[in-house]
Amino acid sequence: MSKRATAREVAEQAGVSKWTVIRAFTPGASIAESSRVKVMAVAEKLNYRPNLLARSLATNLTHQVAVLVDDFENPYKLSFLERLTLELQSEGLVAVLININEHFDHVHALLNADQRQLDAVIMCGTAFRTEMLQDVRLDGAAPIFVLARDSQIPGVPAINCDTTLAIKDLCRHLHGKGYRRPGFMAGPKTLSTALGRRRAFKAFWKAQGIAEMPELAAHHYSAASGAEAVRRYLNEVPPAGRIDVLLCENDVLAFGAMDVIRSEFGLKVPADIAVAGFDNTLFAAAPAYDLTTYEQPVEAMVKATVAMILGREPKKTVILPGRLVVRGSA
Amino acid sequence: MSKRATAREVAEQAGVSKWTVIRAFTPGASIAESSRVKVMAVAEKLNYRPNLLARSLATNLTHQVAVLVDDFENPYKLSFLERLTLELQSEGLVAVLININEHFDHVHALLNADQRQLDAVIMCGTAFRTEMLQDVRLDGAAPIFVLARDSQIPGVPAINCDTTLAIKDLCRHLHGKGYRRPGFMAGPKTLSTALGRRRAFKAFWKAQGIAEMPELAAHHYSAASGAEAVRRYLNEVPPAGRIDVLLCENDVLAFGAMDVIRSEFGLKVPADIAVAGFDNTLFAAAPAYDLTTYEQPVEAMVKATVAMILGREPKKTVILPGRLVVRGSA
DNA sequence: AGACTTTTTGCTACCGGTAGCAAAGCATGC
DNA sequence: GCATGCTTTGCTACCGGTAGCAAAAAGTCT
Numbered sequence: 266m267s268k269r270a271t272a273r274e275v276a277e278q279a280g281v282s283k284w285t286v287i288r289a290f291t292p293g294a295s296i297a298e299s300s301r302v303k304v305m306a307v308a309e310k311l312n313y314r315p316n317l318l319a320r321s322l323a324t325n326l327t328h329q330v331a332v333l334v335d336d337f338e339n340p341y342k343l344s345f346l347e348r349l350t351l352e353l354q355s356e357g358l359v360a361v362l363i364n365i366n367e368h369f370d371h372v373h374a375l376l377n378a379d380q381r382q383l384d385a386v387i388m389c390g391t392a393f394r395t396e397m398l399q400d401v402r403l404d405g406a407a408p409i410f411v412l413a414r415d416s417q418i419p420g421v422p423a424i425n426c427d428t429t430l431a432i433k434d435l436c437r438h439l440h441g442k443g444y445r446r447p448g449f450m451a452g453p454k455t456l457s458t459a460l461g462r463r464r465a466f467k468a469f470w471k472a473q474g475i476a477e478m479p480e481l482a483a484h485h486y487s488a489a490s491g492a493e494a495v496r497r498y499l500n501e502v503p504p505a506g507r508i509d510v511l512l513c514e515n516d517v518l519a520f521g522a523m524d525v526i527r528s529e530f531g532l533k534v535p536a537d538i539a540v541a542g543f544d545n546t547l548f549a550a551a552p553a554y555d556l557t558t559y560e561q562p563v564e565a566m567v568k569a570t571v572a573m574i575l576g577r578e579p580k581k582t583v584i585l586p587g588r589l590v591v592r593g594s595a
Numbered sequence: 596m597s598k599r600a601t602a603r604e605v606a607e608q609a610g611v612s613k614w615t616v617i618r619a620f621t622p623g624a625s626i627a628e629s630s631r632v633k634v635m636a637v638a639e640k641l642n643y644r645p646n647l648l649a650r651s652l653a654t655n656l657t658h659q660v661a662v663l664v665d666d667f668e669n670p671y672k673l674s675f676l677e678r679l680t681l682e683l684q685s686e687g688l689v690a691v692l693i694n695i696n697e698h699f700d701h702v703h704a705l706l707n708a709d710q711r712q713l714d715a716v717i718m719c720g721t722a723f724r725t726e727m728l729q730d731v732r733l734d735g736a737a738p739i740f741v742l743a744r745d746s747q748i749p750g751v752p753a754i755n756c757d758t759t760l761a762i763k764d765l766c767r768h769l770h771g772k773g774y775r776r777p778g779f780m781a782g783p784k785t786l787s788t789a790l791g792r793r794r795a796f797k798a799f800w801k802a803q804g805i806a807e808m809p810e811l812a813a814h815h816y817s818a819a820s821g822a823e824a825v826r827r828y829l830n831e832v833p834p835a836g837r838i839d840v841l842l843c844e845n846d847v848l849a850f851g852a853m854d855v856i857r858s859e860f861g862l863k864v865p866a867d868i869a870v871a872g873f874d875n876t877l878f879a880a881a882p883a884y885d886l887t888t889y890e891q892p893v894e895a896m897v898k899a900t901v902a903m904i905l906g907r908e909p910k911k912t913v914i915l916p917g918r919l920v921v922r923g924s925a
Numbered sequence: 926a927g928a929c930t931t932t933t934t935g936c937t938a939c940c941g942g943t944a945g946c947a948a949a950g951c952a953t954g955c
Numbered sequence: 956g957c958a959t960g961c962t963t964t965g966c967t968a969c970c971g972g973t974a975g976c977a978a979a980a981a982g983t984c985t
Contacts, residue, residue: 269709269736271971282935287972297933297981317710318652319971322940327648329691337677338877340670347667350694359707361659362692364680377689379599380647406599488881520881528882547668551818551850552858553883601941612965617942627963649941652970 270311279307290315321382328358330574331378331407335365335390338487339517341544345389345413348567356571358384365390372401379406385574387412391486392453408580410570413561415461422580424570426561426587432465432512434589435541435559439510440473442595444539448508450481450494450518462514462543479508483518491521499530509538510595516542516549516558523554523594539595555593562587600641609637620645651712658688660904661708661737665695665720668817669847671874675719675743678897686901688714695720702731709736715904717742721816722783738910740900743891745791752912754900756891762795762842764919765871765889769840770803772925774869778838780811780824780848792844792873809838813848821851829860839868840925846872846879846888853884853924869925885923892917 276283281300288294289304307313321327330353336342350360361383363374371393378386389412398409398418409421416423439447449466451459463480470478481498483490491513499507513519519542526532526540534540542549545560562585569585572578606613611630618624619634637643651657660683666672680690691713693704701723708716719742728739728748739751746753769777779796781789793810800808811828813820821843829837843849849872856862856870864870872879875890892915899915902908 273971283972284935285933288934291973295933300933314706314710316652316712316971318648318657318712319940320973322646322648322652322942322971323973325940332692337673340673340877343667343670343673346676346692347694350692351696354694354699359711360692362662362676362680362690364677364684366681369684376644380644381689382646382648488877520878520883524882547670547818548850548878552854553850603941613942614965615963618964621943625963630963646941649970650943652941652972653943655970 269316270308270313272313272315275304275307275311275313278311279304286313287315325382327382327384329361329381329383330358331363331374331381331383331386332360333363333365333371333374333386333388333390333393335392336486337364338485339391339515339544339546340548341516341546342389344547345563345567348563349387349389349412349570352567352571356575358571358574365393371397375401375406375409383407385410387570387574389413408574410573410580412566412570416582422573422582424566424573424583425585426559426566427584428462429465431543431559431587431589432462433469435512435543435557436466436469438557438589438591439512439539439541439595440469442510442539444510444595445475446477446507446509447475448479448481448498448511450483450491450511450513450522452483452486452490452514452518454482459514466512481511481522483514483521486515486517488517488521488524491518492525493521494518495522495525496529499525499532507538510535510541511538512541512543514543516544516546516556518542519556519558519594520548520554523556535593535595541595545590549590549592557592557595558590560588560590599646600638600643601646602643605634605637605641605643608641609634616643617645655712657712657714659691659711659713660688661693661704661711661713661716662690663693663695663701663704663716663718663720663723665722666816667694668815669721669845669874669876670878671846671876672719674877675893675897678893679717679719679742679900682897682901686905688901688904695723701727705731705736705739713737715740717900717904719743738904740903740910742896742900746912752903752910754896754903754913755915756889756896756917757914758792759795761873761889761917761919762792763799765842765873765887766796766799768887768919768921769842769869769871769925770799772840772869774840774925775805776807776837776839777805778809778811778828778841780813780821780841780843780852782813782816782820782844782848784812789844796842811841811852813844813851816845816847818847818851818854821848822855823851824848825852825855826859829855837868840865840871841868842871842873844873846874846876846886848872849886849888849924850878850884853886865923865925871925875920879920879922887922887925888920890918890920 272283272286275286286304288296289301353360385407386409395417411423451463481494483494519540523534523540526538542556542558545558549556549558565585569583573580602613602616605616616634618626619631683690715737716739741753781793811824813824849870853870856868872886872888875888879886879888895915899913903910
């Protein structure tokens with residue numbers, strides 16, 4: 266009794282061929298209303314539903330999309346996943362969540378996605394190295410999209426927030442507030458996204474006639490790394506020579522930085538050192554942090570990605586503007 | 596050129612039958628070393644890899660597991676997802692992430708998972724109502740597991756932290772610290788998990804001769820709801836009659852509560868009102884909150900779940916002990 | 926009623942694998 | 956040289972659908 270009913274079984278009981286059963290379940294198929302009703306009654310009785318696996322094999326479409334994630338320390342990723350799954354599901358697609366790590370890297374994940382015949386691959390991570398992808402031969406494989414990050418790979422479109430504009434907006438705000446000794450906290454150096462943000466940051470302040478810009482390096486995108494970087498800086502630099510504002514590459518780094526600035530050094534944010542972040546994580550709004558930050562247009566980015574996956578929009582890199590969120594920390 | 600190579604094509608080029616090609620890719624299959632080498636060379640040349648979709652259709656095993664999530668506001672869910680995907684992937688399984696919401700409820704998700712022939716369903720959510728499942732007829736469908744929550748459904752095992760023990764541990768700690776006017780903040784009332792926690796809380800304090808225990812009701816498991824609940828309470832109750840410690844059903848509620856207690860009412864935590872949570876979210880350790888909380892044994896829970904999915908362990912409800920994490924907030 | 930059109934139904938071939946049987950290939954013992 | 960047993964290979968049937976053609980049934984017109 267435990268086996269699923271198939272179209273053939275329904276057909277037998279309804280006294281039609283299995284193709285008529287299939288047609289009853291295919292919207293727009295040519296079938297007489299009378300036999301549709303008859304088939305549906307039997308299908309209901311036998312609890313029949315079409316096997317999507319078999320359909321996928323025949324149509325070469327799985328309606329599944331791989332989502333590669335490597336950064337589970339950033340709560341921001343959760344809202345991304347929420348929006349993304351929501352948007353995919355509303356289009357009849359489903360997300361296959363793949364955790365990228367030392368044991369299962371991007372190449373593995375792509376080959377796996379390919380073998381599973383997934384319709385598309387969304388790379389939604391931070392730490393991956395695009396060079397790795399050059400070596401993979403994926404002839405008839407699923408199209409790849411890079412979400413919330415730049416893409417260096419030819420033919421692989423990126424869907425990203427306009428970070429140059431974002432950094433400029435943030436810096437303009439900070440400059441307007443009167444800060445003149447800016448510092449920048451960057452994540453892992455090898456990443457191109459980080460490079461772009463840093464470049465924009467330096468360019469802005471140079472244009473304001475400010476050349477000195479300490480750079481605090483965080484090894485990972487985690488609060489602990491942000492904390493460590495700012496701890497090192499504050500231990501090295503005496504109060505007189507310190508920065509008066511710190512722009513962090515993302516909110517999580519900023520949280521770690523604020524924790525150390527306040528708890529370990531007894532300094533005030535923003536009075537002694539102002540702090541700004543990037544992402545507008547859930548916690549950024551909490552009074553405990555009250556972080557000035559920049560919000561990525563998550564919904565628009567996700568919609569653009571899904572539109573490309575569905576072929577509604579041409580596959581090409583899209584850069585969307587975000588929104589400056591001013592709060593008390595800077 | 597863009598189509599994927601199939602076993603048949605490899606077979607033709609290698610001068611063998613397609614079954615020999617398949618055997619070359621099947622560990623432990625009976626095949627001569629010489630032909631294995633020959634096949635592999637051609638496969639490499641044509642960039643052939645077996646089509647897992649076709650395999651799934653034939654074997655009735657997809658090696659995919661549905662993970663239903665409905666609570667994307669809790670950063671804790673992210674660490675759960677990380678561990679879960681890691682564990683699944685290490686066993687050759689993959690997680691299909693399904694976002695449960697008003698438009699796509701559990702019944703939809705289960706039917707969808709069934710049609711996609713997924714091997715198992717993990718319900719990893721908070722707000723779903725188990726009653727809904729009673730109506731679904733899933734004859735030969737995938738086994739369902741409830742993770743990090745109780746299960747009321749007969750035949751559906753739960754893998755959960757021992758919340759009764761947890762609440763007792765937490766309360767014992769709070770009592771030991773001298774608190775005598777406890778309050779409890781509960782999430783949505785209809786949920787059985789919430790009921791269990793509340794019951795354990797009341798039982799403990801009653802045993803200590805304390806009968807008065809205000810209950811602050813949060814409508815969702817979100818910081819905003821936690822904030823709102825505590826705001827309402829503090830506005831209603833004059834300082835003299837207030838609780839001296841608040842145990843929240845999860846960390847996120849506790850964060851919201853602390854925000855309001857400190858920022859809106861200028862009270863000190865723990866001096867005026869101590870606060871404790873549940874989950875040990877990433878942010879619980881941050882100096883800004885420094886939250887006393889209880890850590891669920893995520894890794895053990897996830898391992899137990901996957902072991903049952905793989906059939907290594909009998910499918911039955913498992914309750915695992917967690918760990919009290921004492922910090923400054925209580 | 927017969928010719929013609931349109932709708933409905935059944936069919937073959939296929940998607941790319943798996944399962945397990947039967948035949949072929951090969952080495953060994955007598 | 957031949958029976959014997961093991962390894963290797965090829966085969967048919969199948970998993971549960973889709974695609975599109977051909978035949979059958981129903982409807983329309985004169």
